[in-house]
Amino acid sequence: MKVVSIITVNFNQPLVTELLIKSIHEKCRYPALEILVIDNGSRVNPVPDWILQYPEIQFIRSDKNLGFAGGNNLGIRQATGDYLFLVNNDTEFTENLVEWMVEEMEQKPNIGLLSPRINYFDQPTMIQYAGYTPMNYYTARNACIGQFEEDKGQYDHVSGPTAYAHGAAMMIRRAALEKAGPMAENYFLYYEELDWAERIRRAGYDVHVHLKPLIYHKESVSVGKQTALKEYFMNRNRILFIRRNTSTGTFLIFLFYFLFLVAPRNLISYVVGGHSEFIPVFLRAVTWHISHDTESEDLGYTLP
Template identity: 25%
Template structure:
């Protein structure tokens, strides 16, 4: 099946917006609220519109958020349409030079979108660009820059050669690990978690291929953009990606959809290869899927019998940073929820190092959620602090005083 065609260019006399942001949401009400809050700041001064396509959420997302974000265009589907089909709805309805596909389980630094738009304006052959995605501990996410998963590249990834030789030009090509993180660079695959697209590129190569329900459609579209004569780019500006809050990665359905997407891409773009070349890749994909299912079953059994690590690993301690009002509100929520926490009254001006000023007080054997009040620290400042000194046991959390909501990697805590 061919990907849907993009709508024809609008009449030249019709005012076209600079940017449309399309977010596909599924049962992530509070993560999406945070994402939209960050967009309110990041879109300042940009002629833009935002579409949220809700894939039949059961958590009351649309009713909750429509009251809080009246400027956002909400589309509430009666069915789970999948990622590709839902994004295409927003793209078809939009009127803009650029389209940004953005995951709901992200937040963007205040300057990120402006830097991307400026880069695309300055590079007319750029079909798409992605950014530096940070994990919840501040480490850079490898999937920020990827190569086309041709059969050999996929084989190196599946067999572990990519992780063993991450900067090798060929063996490490899946994550393009030889590229610098602090400079723009041409890449091949742009992640769908943050993918800014040129409208004229979509007009030429078509929209997302709806044969992909979820996963793989970003790889397919990026590859078609390259084949259409455009370039794809990595831009060194930051977002946080919670990486999977919008999907149930512990479900059998996830394993099926994820690994089936690999097979769809292989059949679509490399179906002409001989069985001798394609068979090892298929075997590796099925093998990876089997290992994932086995690990999932093991995790379920360990959880059922209580065979987890110590409580210090399971139940984190908290450090709250913000002004007096935010700290007092967080203290009340912590008391209601039985959280163990410390509190620092500060803002970026008085404490630009944030939690790094307390590093000596953290036990390396414990897990900590570092919760920043987003009125006392900007999203950009929070990301910069974490990225400057990532540690595997410290995780990014935020507090929104308007909704009285603490968002962490594991849980949502709200004032009741």
């Protein structure tokens, strides 16, 4: 039987992480399982208490926040599974989630990365994710399939290729991981799982959804609060993703679109919305690309 490594990252949310662990214990009956929990530089280190509370789980502590990719990569490096199932700590498992995903991976060896159906935890009959449409590389825009639809079972039997996996729940085949490598840590936050999917495809594997299995995600249905950190990395990484994954010609077309349509729109929205403090943050996100290459580990942002 193939071993599955469940990997999740905690950052200042110990109770949320404990609820995930509880759901895994209650819902997951897959016998060949290891669980790795990474604490990503939380202000209060929960690992000593967790070791006593959950002796069957492997805990890894980072003294600083390494971001989404960096935190998960700590777990990836320690995991021993044939399949690695990366899940957000604010998710909750359902029955047969792991079993059905492993079955799909076993039946289709071309799959490198696989995501299940994701519904909102607070509104369990509302879909968050049933796949992604392909990226328009000239605008860096795509769409999430099924989002905000009422779940009437319309996707229960859907399985097959999708443009991108969802970072809240994605299973990678070890062979694909060994060829494509781990996630790029210089994204820190946002777009890293999209970049990973691109590299996994270039390594010769497919990215699929299998929507019979379901996981719940506690992300709010409403748009999250704007923060300087979010504005910086969303804009910097949107450009970084296109730089890393398209030709020079395509990037130049995207850059024209971004500078002459997206930038003015964003700057006006900051002023109108009373967030003029985001203007220098946005400008720093854009100008980072003048002095940094696509592999630079300098985030250009001082983390709180």
